[in-house]
Amino acid sequence: xxxxxxxxxxxxxxxxxxxxxxxxxxxxxxxxxxxxxxxxxxxxxxxxxxxxxxxxxxxxxxxxxxxxxxxxxxxxxxxxxxxxxxxxxxxxxxxxxxxxxxxxxxxxxxxxxxxxxxxxxxxxxxxxxxxxxxxxxxxxxxxxxxxxxxxxxxxxxxxxxxxxxxxxxxxxxxxxxxxxxxxxxxxxxxxxxxxxxxxxxxxxxxxxxxxxxxxxxxxxxxxxxxxxxxxxxxxxxxxxxxxxxxxxxxxxxxxxxxxxxxxxxxxxxxxxxxxxxxxxxxxxxxxxxxxxxxxxxxxxxxxxxxxxxxxxxxxxxxxxxxxxxxxxxxxxxxxxx
Amino acid sequence: xxxxxxxxxxxxxxxxxxxxxxxxxxxxxxxxxxxxxxxxxxxxxxxxxxxxxxx
Numbered sequence: 574x575x576x577x578x579x580x581x582x583x584x585x586x587x588x589x590x591x592x593x594x595x596x597x598x599x600x601x602x603x604x605x606x607x608x609x610x611x612x613x614x615x616x617x618x619x620x621x622x623x624x625x626x627x628x629x630x631x632x633x634x635x636x637x638x639x640x641x642x643x644x645x646x647x648x649x650x651x652x653x654x655x656x657x658x659x660x661x662x663x664x665x666x667x668x669x670x671x672x673x674x675x676x677x678x679x680x681x682x683x684x685x686x687x688x689x690x691x692x693x694x695x696x697x698x699x700x701x702x703x704x705x706x707x708x709x710x711x712x713x714x715x716x717x718x719x720x721x722x723x724x725x726x727x728x729x730x731x732x733x734x735x736x737x738x739x740x741x742x743x744x745x746x747x748x749x750x751x752x753x754x755x756x757x758x759x760x761x762x763x764x765x766x767x768x769x770x771x772x773x774x775x776x777x778x779x780x781x782x783x784x785x786x787x788x789x790x791x792x793x794x795x796x797x798x799x800x801x802x803x804x805x806x807x808x809x810x811x812x813x814x815x816x817x818x819x820x821x822x823x824x825x826x827x828x829x830x831x832x833x834x835x836x837x838x839x840x841x842x843x844x845x846x847x848x849x850x851x852x853x854x855x856x857x858x859x860x861x862x863x864x865x866x867x868x869x870x871x872x873x874x875x876x877x878x879x880x881x882x883x884x885x886x887x888x889x890x891x892x893x894x895x896x897x898x899x900x901x902x903x904x905x906x907x908x909x910x
Numbered sequence: 911x912x913x914x915x916x917x918x919x920x921x922x923x924x925x926x927x928x929x930x931x932x933x934x935x936x937x938x939x940x941x942x943x944x945x946x947x948x949x950x951x952x953x954x955x956x957x958x959x960x961x962x963x964x965x
Contacts, residue, residue, distance in 0.1 A: 613961065766963055777963050784960040801958040873958065 575843050576861060594678045595740040595761065596772065602739045602746060602758070603780040609756035611782050612736055615672070617804045620652070625807045625908065626799035627651040629670065630792030631658030632814030633707045633821070634887035640811050640900050641666040650908050651809075654799050656791040657686040657735075658708055659812060661718070664725040669732050673754075674795045675745060676738035676761065676787055684744040685712070687752065688723030692716070707817060707825040726752050736798060739782065762786040788873055789866045796870070800879045808881045809903055814888030815867040816848060816857040828860055848889045852897040857889055864889075871895065882907070 657675040730752025762784040766774040787794035884900035
């Protein structure tokens, strides 16, 4: 019951909690967006739908089920749109995505997915997020992986198209410019523009960039860009879990630090839920935020004319109209149709 | 003027509703989540893109 009640509250909370930080970033980024491109430039560039959009999200399944050989084998048939957190995973195997998406406004954390040139011992001491997280275990070896991703992004950065949200932090933007990537900017859809004092309207007037509804996380934002900007009719998802493997320690979950600080050990279990994925015949567990993202995402897919195949082979996104497939089967059946 | 504290005591006693354990948790959750819940932002709407505010 408590878990369900929380779902209703999350909508109003997330926006109010972050809007100050987001707005500060937008004000700063709006001064430089004219030097780059608008995401509008990518509208309907879907190769007459002869390609399939491949969304690479950063869920824990991505490392467990290594799809990179299959991606390489079928590279030309895919238009790869990836979350920034999967860039290392792809570049490790010299797979250069067609578009990298980033949106999170966090001051220090997000730049690490692109490599942080100024990473200090103090930073590592202050924030244990990368040592705890379950998304890409290689990032737990913080110093060594940071060196590697810096090397990759220095080498391949100029070949990358990146779609940063104007909410991105100054460190992320600085790094993208250093990498010499081609930037396609967009604004976050924060509220209804017709409302009085709408923040979305305010930021649109500031920089005239399209407002995109990210549905809360970067993986979903990749899907929105594939569906509504590029206009792809077939979209495949990998790494889109919205959940944790059942053997993942609770400490490694995304919101553990804030939950434990706020509610203590005694109450923390109220924020987690065990889910049976009947398509995969496997249990996973999720938290209040991931579960909410999952529901919003399914709602968005229901309102779409595109076909969405979930080839994650893990996680809790399996409800209709999403089609569950093994990635291998998708490549051998759907790609040759 | 609810920021002013009275320097007097009132006679009438007010009963405050006792919150259940779950309601209390929910209240703390909401207060803290307002400060920061995670790392993402969400706007719940069916509309996915607004190209130029005119649509």
